Amino acid sequence: MTAxxxxxxxATVYPPAAERALAAWxxxxxxxxxxxxxxxxxxxxxxxxxxxRVPAYQRTALLLLPALAATxxxxxxxRLVPAALQGLIAALFVVSLRGGGSLLxxxxxxxxxxxxDFIAPYCRKSTMFFAGVFALQGAGVTVLALRPPAPGWxxxxxxxxxxxxxxxxxxxxxxxxxxxxxxxxxxxxQLLRRLLPxxxxxxxxxxxxxxxxxxxxxxxxxx
Numbered sequence: 001m002t003a004x005x006x007x008x009x010x011a012t013v014y015p016p017a018a019e020r021a022l023a024a025w026x027x028x029x030x031x032x033x034x035x036x037x038x039x040x041x042x043x044x045x046x047x048x049x050x051x052x053r054v055p056a057y058q059r060t061a062l063l064l065l066p067a068l069a070a071t072x073x074x075x076x077x078x079r080l081v082p083a084a085l086q087g088l089i090a091a092l093f094v095v096s097l098r099g100g101g102s103l104l105x106x107x108x109x110x111x112x113x114x115x116x117d118f119i120a121p122y123c124r125k126s127t128m129f130f131a132g133v134f135a136l137q138g139a140g141v142t143v144l145a146l147r148p149p150a151p152g153w154x155x156x157x158x159x160x161x162x163x164x165x166x167x168x169x170x171x172x173x174x175x176x177x178x179x180x181x182x183x184x185x186x187x188x189x190q191l192l193r194r195l196l197p198x199x200x201x202x203x204x205x206x207x208x209x210x211x212x213x214x215x216x217x218x219x220x221x222x223x
Contacts, residue, residue: 004092004103011085012158018078019154031069031078038063062088079145082157086138093131102127116210122179126172133168137161182207 021030042060062084069077096103105123108115144157181196181204183189198204212222 004089007085007089007092011082011089012162014085015079015082015156015158016154018081022075022078027073027075027078028070031066034066034078034081035063035070038066076145079148079153079157080142082161083138083141083145086134086141086161090131090134090138093127093134097124097127100124104130114214116207118206118210119180122176126176129172130165130168133164137164140164179203180207182211 018030018034021033042063062081065077065081065084069075093103096106100120102120102124104127105120108119108123141157141161144153144161149156177183177192178196181193181198181201183193183198196204198208215222
């Protein structure tokens with residue numbers, strides 16, 4: 001999940017920064033600087049994150065675009081970098097599905113060590129859903145790179161493009177809460193518990209029973 005977070009941060013920050021840098025210095029100096037930074041980060045990633053899900057050839061492929069920009073002087077290759085980052089994020093979600101796991105299930109277990117095994121099928125479906133969202137987002141950023149708006153390419157490609165992910169996250173949260181009906185102590189969760197009693201559905205009763213059992217094992221009071 002760390003690689004996804006880093007990729008998302010770069011995909012957000014890079015477009016507005018690149019737009020300003022291109023206006024100030026031109027294509028080749030920006031491409032050369034980006035290529036240098038990319039090489040340094042590649043060696044650092046290879047040294048400190050040997051167990052990363054991203055294969056070395058995919059990390060190296062990201063350097064192709066600034067290299068093409070440096071040799072051709074065409075800014076389109078630099079504008080395509082966010083699309084490549086979005087595609088890489090989508091690939092991370094897909095690759096995590098190998099072997100029956102999923103990126104979101106790993107994230108859930110990392111955040112909540114007592115997360116039950118029965119959430120795994122839902123996490124796989126959600127992982128596939130977000131892989132599709134990022135792939136579509138990458139396609140949208142590609143269109144913006146090839147046909148950039150006269151002003152505001154950086155904002156459109158780095159900020160507004162995340163609207164689908166925010167909408168997808170909200171949909172996923174609503175579906176997850178409605179299905180598992182696991183509610184925390186917060187006021188919003190308590191309101192949802194009254195609107196969606198876990199006792200009324202089989203998945204909700206399963207979640208409630210699991211929570212009660214784990215809390216009893218830990219010596220905690222029932223929910």
